[in-house]
Amino acid sequence: MTIQEVQLDRKKSPFYSRQAKLDRLNQWHEWKGYSSADAFYNAELEYFAIRNSTAVFDLTPMTKYRITGPDSLDYIDRLVTRDMRKIKPGRVAYAVWCDDQGQVIDDGTIFHLMEGEYRLCSQERHMEWLTAAAIGLDVNIKEETADIAALAVQGPTSYSVLKNLGLDGVENLKLFGLMDFDFEGTNLMVSRTGYTGDLGYELWIDPSKAEALWDALFEAGTNYGIMAIGTTALEQSRIEAGYLAAYEDFLPALATVRTGRSRSPFEIGLGWLVDFKKPNFNGRRALAREKRSGSTWRLVKLDIEGNKPASHSYIYTKKYGRFRQVGFVTSAAWSPICKHNIAIGTVRTPNGKVGDTLWVEIYYQREMHWTRLMAKAEVVGKPFWDPERRRVTPPGVY
Amino acid sequence: MTERYDAIVVGAGHNGLVCSALLAKAGKRVLVLEAKDQVGGAAITRAFATGYSVSACAHLLYQLQPKVRKDLGLKIEYAAENMETIALSPNGQHVRITGNRVDGVSDADTDSYRGFYKRMTRFADLLQTYMNRPPARLANGTAKDLLTLARLGLDVRLLGKTEMREFLRLIGMNIYDELVERFESPLLKGALSLDAVLGTHLGPRSPNTILTYLYRLCGNHGRLDSPAGGMSSVTEALAHAARDNGATIRTGMPVKRIIIENGRAAGVETENGDTFSSWLVVSNADPKSTIMDLVSPRNVETGFTRRVHNIRMRGNAAKLHLALDGLPTIEGLDKKDFGERMVIAPDEDYVERAFNPAKYGEFSSNPVLEVTFPSFRDSSLAPTGKHVLSAIVQYAPYKLKGGWTDATRDEFMQAAIEKLAEYAPDLPQRITASELLTPADIEKEFRITGGHWHHGELTLDQFLFVRPVGGAAQYAMPLDGLYLCGAGAHPGGGISGAAGRNAARVILSREKAA
Numbered sequence: 042m043t044i045q046e047v048q049l050d051r052k053k054s055p056f057y058s059r060q061a062k063l064d065r066l067n068q069w070h071e072w073k074g075y076s077s078a079d080a081f082y083n084a085e086l087e088y089f090a091i092r093n094s095t096a097v098f099d100l101t102p103m104t105k106y107r108i109t110g111p112d113s114l115d116y117i118d119r120l121v122t123r124d125m126r127k128i129k130p131g132r133v134a135y136a137v138w139c140d141d142q143g144q145v146i147d148d149g150t151i152f153h154l155m156e157g158e159y160r161l162c163s164q165e166r167h168m169e170w171l172t173a174a175a176i177g178l179d180v181n182i183k184e185e186t187a188d189i190a191a192l193a194v195q196g197p198t199s200y201s202v203l204k205n206l207g208l209d210g211v212e213n214l215k216l217f218g219l220m221d222f223d224f225e226g227t228n229l230m231v232s233r234t235g236y237t238g239d240l241g242y243e244l245w246i247d248p249s250k251a252e253a254l255w256d257a258l259f260e261a262g263t264n265y266g267i268m269a270i271g272t273t274a275l276e277q278s279r280i281e282a283g284y285l286a287a288y289e290d291f292l293p294a295l296a297t298v299r300t301g302r303s304r305s306p307f308e309i310g311l312g313w314l315v316d317f318k319k320p321n322f323n324g325r326r327a328l329a330r331e332k333r334s335g336s337t338w339r340l341v342k343l344d345i346e347g348n349k350p351a352s353h354s355y356i357y358t359k360k361y362g363r364f365r366q367v368g369f370v371t372s373a374a375w376s377p378i379c380k381h382n383i384a385i386g387t388v389r390t391p392n393g394k395v396g397d398t399l400w401v402e403i404y405y406q407r408e409m410h411w412t413r414l415m416a417k418a419e420v421v422g423k424p425f426w427d428p429e430r431r432r433v434t435p436p437g438v439y
Numbered sequence: 440m441t442e443r444y445d446a447i448v449v450g451a452g453h454n455g456l457v458c459s460a461l462l463a464k465a466g467k468r469v470l471v472l473e474a475k476d477q478v479g480g481a482a483i484t485r486a487f488a489t490g491y492s493v494s495a496c497a498h499l500l501y502q503l504q505p506k507v508r509k510d511l512g513l514k515i516e517y518a519a520e521n522m523e524t525i526a527l528s529p530n531g532q533h534v535r536i537t538g539n540r541v542d543g544v545s546d547a548d549t550d551s552y553r554g555f556y557k558r559m560t561r562f563a564d565l566l567q568t569y570m571n572r573p574p575a576r577l578a579n580g581t582a583k584d585l586l587t588l589a590r591l592g593l594d595v596r597l598l599g600k601t602e603m604r605e606f607l608r609l610i611g612m613n614i615y616d617e618l619v620e621r622f623e624s625p626l627l628k629g630a631l632s633l634d635a636v637l638g639t640h641l642g643p644r645s646p647n648t649i650l651t652y653l654y655r656l657c658g659n660h661g662r663l664d665s666p667a668g669g670m671s672s673v674t675e676a677l678a679h680a681a682r683d684n685g686a687t688i689r690t691g692m693p694v695k696r697i698i699i700e701n702g703r704a705a706g707v708e709t710e711n712g713d714t715f716s717s718w719l720v721v722s723n724a725d726p727k728s729t730i731m732d733l734v735s736p737r738n739v740e741t742g743f744t745r746r747v748h749n750i751r752m753r754g755n756a757a758k759l760h761l762a763l764d765g766l767p768t769i770e771g772l773d774k775k776d777f778g779e780r781m782v783i784a785p786d787e788d789y790v791e792r793a794f795n796p797a798k799y800g801e802f803s804s805n806p807v808l809e810v811t812f813p814s815f816r817d818s819s820l821a822p823t824g825k826h827v828l829s830a831i832v833q834y835a836p837y838k839l840k841g842g843w844t845d846a847t848r849d850e851f852m853q854a855a856i857e858k859l860a861e862y863a864p865d866l867p868q869r870i871t872a873s874e875l876l877t878p879a880d881i882e883k884e885f886r887i888t889g890g891h892w893h894h895g896e897l898t899l900d901q902f903l904f905v906r907p908v909g910g911a912a913q914y915a916m917p918l919d920g921l922y923l924c925g926a927g928a929h930p931g932g933g934i935s936g937a938a939g940r941n942a943a944r945v946i947l948s949r950e951k952a953a
C-alpha cells in the first residue's frame with residue numbers, strides 16, 4: 042500500500058458537502074473518526090431550532106451494528122438488561138448493557154428491523170464485547186456505521202417537514218416505532234427516536250442517497266424553520282431531556298481501570314431497564330446482589346439556583362452548617378427553554394433522593410478573577426424538558 | 440417420569456467418584472451418570488487387543504492424596520510399589536532414580552540430587568496444603584477466604600523468609616535453568632525435565648515448569664505405584680466406596696445437557712432422552728464441555744463464557760499400547776527391571792527439541808517416552824508369556840497441522856516405535872498388536888476437550904485462584920446449583936482425587952452456611 046492510499050484525515054460524512062456549504066464557523070471536532078461540527082452558525086440559534094422549529098443533526102458517525110442469525114433474539118436478550126422479547130419488529134428499545142459485574146458498558150438504542158434482525162446503535166465501539174457475547178450462539182455481527190447515512194430531524198415542526206417531504210403515513214409512527222418509506226426508489230427508514238427529548242425522528246438511508254435526501258429535506262423544511270445543527274446545541278438539549286452521555290455521566294466499564302469508577306444501571310438512574318424476570322442476562326447475578334445490598338452511587342438531576350452553570354462542581358450536603366462533599370456534577374447547562382440552571386450529577390447514597398436539597402460549589406471567572414459560589418440544588422425526579430408533543434400521535438402540526 | 444436426587448454427578452471419572460462418595464457419605468441421595476460403559480474416566484483398565492489389557496490413559500499412580508484415601512478408607516492393592524525410574528541410555532549406562540537416591544551419576548550429582556529432592560519435596564508439601572483446600576477468592580473475600588489467604592502467607596512464612604522468596608521465585612521459573620545449574624548428568628537432567636512436562640504443552644524451558652514438577656511431587660513425593668489390575672482397580676475401589684455410601688452409579692448414560700430452570704441448575708437430560716431432577720448438579724466433565732456443551736453459553740454471562748472459551752487445553756500427550764509376544768532386550772537391564780518405569784529423555788535439550796515441533800502444530804519425530812511393562816508384575820493383563828507395553832509419548836499436539844488422520848497417527852506411532860527400537864532393537868518384531876491414542880482420540884473416547892491430561896493447561900494463569908477461570912475458582916460455577924469437581928477445577932489433573940474431595944467439601948459447607 043502506498044502512502045496515498047492510507048486515509049490519514051478524518052472521515053467525511055456523506056452529508057459533508059451539504060454541511061460544508063452551510064458552515065459559517067469552521068468549528069469541527071472528531072467523532073469516532075469522522076468530522077463533526079460543533080456548530081454551523083451559532084450554537085444558541087441552533088439550540089432554538091431544536092425547541093422551536095426543526096433541527097437536522099448528522100448522526101452518521103454513531104456506531105451501528107447489524108445483528109442477524111437464528112439466535113439474534115437470544116443474543117440481544119442476554120446482552121442487555123431489559124426484556125427484548127417484548128420489543129416487536131418495527132419497534133426500537135433504549136437499552137443498557139453490562140459486564141458480568143453488572144457495570145454499565147454503554148447505553149444505546151436497538152432497532153428491531155424485521156423478525157430476527159436488529160441494529161444496535163451506541164456511542165462507543167463494542168465489537169470485542171459483542172463478539173465475546175456471541176460465543177456459542179448462532180449470530181452474525183457486522184459493523185455498519187459507514188454503510189448507513191443517518192440524520193436526526195428534531196423539533197416541533199419536524200413532523201410537518203416529513204409530511205411535506207411526502208412521507209405518507211408518518212403521522213401513524215409512534216414514539217419508539219420505525220417505518221420504511223420509499224425515497225427516490227431507495228428504502229428510507231424513519232424511526233421516531235432522538236436525543237433531544239422533543240418531537241423528532243431519525244432518518245436512515247443508503248449513503249449514495251444522502252445528499253439527495255438532505256436536499257429534499259431542506260427544501261421541504263424551508264417554511265418550517267429547518268436548520269442544520271452541531272453537537273453543542275444537541276448537548277444542551279440532551280441535558281434538558283435528562284439523557285446520559287458516555288464518558289460524561291458514566292464511564293464505560295471496559296474503559297475503567299480503578300475499581301469503583303464504573304457504574305451499575307441502578308447507579309445511573311436506569312434501574313427501570315433491569316428486568317430480573319429474565320433468568321439470565323449479562324450482569325444479572327451482580328445486579329441482584331446490588332439490589333439486595335444497596336447501591337453505592339445515585340444519579341441526580343439538579344435544579345440549581347442562579348444562572349452560573351455548575352460544570353464539574355462538587356456536590357455537598359449541608360448539616361448543622363457544615364458542608365460534606367458527596368459527589369460531583371457530570372453535565373451542566375443553563376436551560377433557555379426551562380429558564381433553569383440544570384445539571385446531572387453522581388452522589389453517594391443515601392444522598393440525592395428526589396426532593397433533597399444539595400449544594401454545588403460553582404467557580405466562575407470575571408476578568409481573570411475567580412469567584413466561588415455555594416448554590417442550592419434541588420434534586421428533581423422528572424426530566425427538565427419532556428413536552429407532551431414528544432409522544433402524541435399523530436403529532437401536532439406546528 | 441423424572442426421578443429426583445439430592446445431587447447428580449455428571450461423569451464417573453475418579454474425581455466424580457470421590458465427590459459422589461463424599462456427598463453420599465454426608466447423607467445425600469446421589470446419582471452418578473457416566474457416558475462410558477465403565478467407570479473411571481481416564482483412569483481405567485481396558486482391552487486393546489484380544490487377551491491384552493492396559494491402563495488406557497493414566498498408568499502410574501503417584502498423586503492420590505492421602506486425605507482421599509483416609510476419608511474413604513481406600514485399600515488399593517498394588518502390583519508394584521515405589522518403582523524405580525530408569526533413565527535409559529542407548530549404550531546401557533542407565534541412570535536410576537528412586538526417592539532421593541540416584542545411581543549411575545557422579546558423586547557430585549548424587550549429593551546435589553539429594554539436596555534438590557529435599558528442597559523440592561519441602562516446597563511440594565507447602566503446595567500440597569493448597570491442593571487439599573479450595574483456593575481463596577481474590578477480591579471481596581469472606582472471612583474464611585481471608586483466613587485461607589492468611590494461611591498461604593503463614594505457611595509460606597513458616598518456611599522462613601529466604602525460603603519463601605525462593606519458593607515464589609521458583610514457581611514461575613523453568614526447570615531447565617535449575618537443572619543445568621545443578622547437575623552434570625544428561626540422563627538425570629533429561630528424566631527430571633520429562634517429569635516436569637508430562638501432560639502439558641510445555642517444554643523444560645517454558646516458564647512455570649518448576650511448578651508443574653512440584654505439582655507432581657504433591658502428596659507422595661513422587662513415589663510411583665502401579666495398582667494391581669491396572670487403573671480400574673483404583674476407580675472400582677472408589678465406585679465401591681460411593682455405592683457403599685448409597686450412591687447410584689449408572690454407566691452408558693451420556694448426559695446431553697444440564698437442565699437450567701429460572702437461571703439455576705435443575706437436573707440433567709441424557710442423550711437417550713431421560714431426565715433426572717436435582718437442585719445440585721456437579722460436573723466431572725471438563726470446564727469447557729460443561730459450560731459450552733452441557734450448560735450452553737446462553738445460560739451464563741458473557742465475561743464468564745469468554746474466560747471459559749479461552750481456557751488453554753490442547754493436549755500433547757499420546758498413549759501407546761503394544762501387545763508383545765515376549766519381553767524385548769534392552770542393553771544393561773536385568774529382567775526384573777521391566778517392572779520399573781523407564782523414560783526416554785536422553786538430556787534436557789532433547790526434551791526441549793521434542794517440544795519444538797509442537798509449538799507449530801507438528802508432532803515430535805524424536806519423541807520423549809515414559810514406558811512401563813505393566814504385565815511384567817501383573818499377569819492379569821496379558822496371556823501367559825506375553826506382555827504389554829504402555830507408554831506416554833510426547834509431543835503429539837491436539838491441533839496437528841492438517842489434523843489427525845489414520846495416516847498421521849500411524850506415522851507418529853512409527854516414530855515412537857523407532858525411538859523405542861533404539862533402546863530395544865528386537866522390540867518391533869515382538870509387536871503383535873498396537874494402539875496409539877492421540878489427544879484427538881482421547882477427546883473422543885474420554886470426552887476430555889483437547890484430550891488434555893489436566894482438563895486445562897497447568898500454568899500460573901490457570902492455577903489456584905484462577906482455575907479454571909477467575910471468578911469461578913471455588914468449584915461453584917456462576918449459576919446456582921452447578922459445581923465442577925474434575926481436573927479442570929483446582930488444583931488440576933492426575934489421579935489425585937483432590938478436586939473431587941474439595942468440591943464435595945465446598946458443596947457441603949455451603950449448604951451448612953445456607
Ligand SMILES: Cc1cc2nc3c(=O)[nH]c(=O)nc-3n(C[C@H](O)[C@H](O)[C@H](O)COP(=O)(O)OP(=O)(O)OC[C@H]3O[C@@H](n4cnc5c(N)ncnc54)[C@H](O)[C@@H]3O)c2cc1C
Nearest residue numbers: 450452453454474480481497498499694925926932933934
Ligand atoms: C495420556 C494420558 C496419560 C495420563 N497418565 C497419567 C498417569 O500416569 N498418572 C496420573 O496420575 N495421571 C495421568 N493422567 C492424567 C489423569 O488421567 C487425569 O488427570 C484424570 O484422569 C482426571 O480425572 P477426572 O476424574 O477429573 O476426569 P476424567 O478422568 O476425565 O473423568 C471424567 C469423566 O466424565 C465423563 N463425562 C464427560 N462428559 C460426560 C457427559 N456429557 N455425560 C456423562 N459423562 C461424561 C467421562 O466419560 C469421564 O468418565 C494422564 C492423562 C492422559 C490424557
